[in-house]
Amino acid sequence: MSYASKLLYTYPRTFNVDARVLTATVDDLKDCAQACTADADDDLSEPDVAELVMCIRLCLDCADICTTTVGVTSRQTEYDANVTRPLLQVCMATCKSAGDECERHAMMHEHCRVCAEACRHCERACQEVLNAIM
Amino acid sequence: MSYASKLLYTYPRTFNVDARVLTATVDDLKDCAQACTADADDDLSEPDVAELVMCIRLCLDCADICTTTVGVTSRQTEYDANVTRPLLQVCMATCKSAGDECERHAMMHEHCRVCAEACRHCERACQEVLNAIM
């Protein structure tokens, strides 16, 4: 069991969403943030870096937004739906943008293929939490 | 002139929004992020910390979201309206939530009054960029 799970199960108050769904999403968000940071760096190491500028930029955005979403969704105390919901939607948007662009380079660069997979995965996970909190 | 201004004026490509509006907003976002971090910490130092739990939580969210918005709006290359627009809206929502809660404690705690001011200011600044990029 991941620390995210363990900590959600020891939370002292009642929960706002299904703990299993939330836990899985927090783990996917962390993975996607790191994958995007690593992929942007991989792109910088490629001889054709000039072709990968859009990929780098979108991955930097996606990494920042996923990291922030880990923070906000890890906080259960005084949960604020007015912020959490639209933030999950932004997170889906950035995962879609980064995922689409990574996919365009997936044939040329294995790291972009892996990163696209992490983005798609995270996008679906955010949708699942959104469904659970609606 | 702030470094944010200087760097926007030396950007090598054409711009997506009015540079003055964007620059002012980036500065307001930075200030709000730091104000919320400091106010959450001030709350932790108060004898009535138990009354300030919601204020701390909302300030932590606001600090994270503003910091991420500084990053995304500071990147002009391959600008992605599908991410920037809804992110600015989330930023307004978190500034409103944190600002409202800080205002409730403004009479008791001067640091909450100052932080509410920073949140209101930042909320308006995000609206101005949103108007400028629509």
Added chain:
Amino acid sequence: MSYASKLLYTYPRTFNVDARVLTATVDDLKDCAQACTADADDDLSEPDVAELVMCIRLCLDCADICTTTVGVTSRQTEYDANVTRPLLQVCMATCKSAGDECERHAMMHEHCRVCAEACRHCERACQEVLNAIM
């Protein structure tokens, strides 16, 4: 295999440290950052929050520093030992401070016990990377 592993194995250039050690550490850093964010929030939900102020503060520091260390260690391109080494040492210091304080509350609060474990784990992982890059 985690995305962190997959992305390290697809890195286009030669590596600065043993990929397995680095990968494991990146995963531990992500887990510790999230555990500290969640534990600070759990503390805020406790009726004895006033007793947990130091724990909250040290966990907030630890979360921020671990997140930054995920970023820096995930970047392999133009690796800078002058920054990475002392950063890993700061990371060990913050894990020790947060872990010690969490441990003091471990008997009373299960979430602090879990977070202490995450901090100890991460501290050891940073030491292993430090040994590998020396």
Added chain:
Amino acid sequence: MSYASKLLYTYPRTFNVDARVLTATVDDLKDCAQACTADADDDLSEPDVAELVMCIRLCLDCADICTTTVGVTSRQTEYDANVTRPLLQVCMATCKSAGDECERHAMMHEHCRVCAEACRHCERACQEVLNAIM
């Protein structure tokens, strides 16, 4: 007066360092973080981006580390010298690395010249806080 100043002057407990020194440094750290984010993005927009890979990487590190240092130094409650001191030293190291590399491109790119200035400024500010807390 900046919000950083106002919030430091409304802090409910006694202070660990000279408030004026700390306030100035927090503002410099925020500026440097944003300058490095913007400069990395400016580099991505340049036709000779392949020559600027090291500059981008070091600026990404510097932005992350300065942002984290804003957080840690903005928290006065239960101040932990074991973390703050070495973190300020890492911050100086990353400002030096990024500043040196930016300076190498200062003749070719005005944005690198501005960013080098922000890095030098921030490095000195960290040294001043270090002197004040020793």
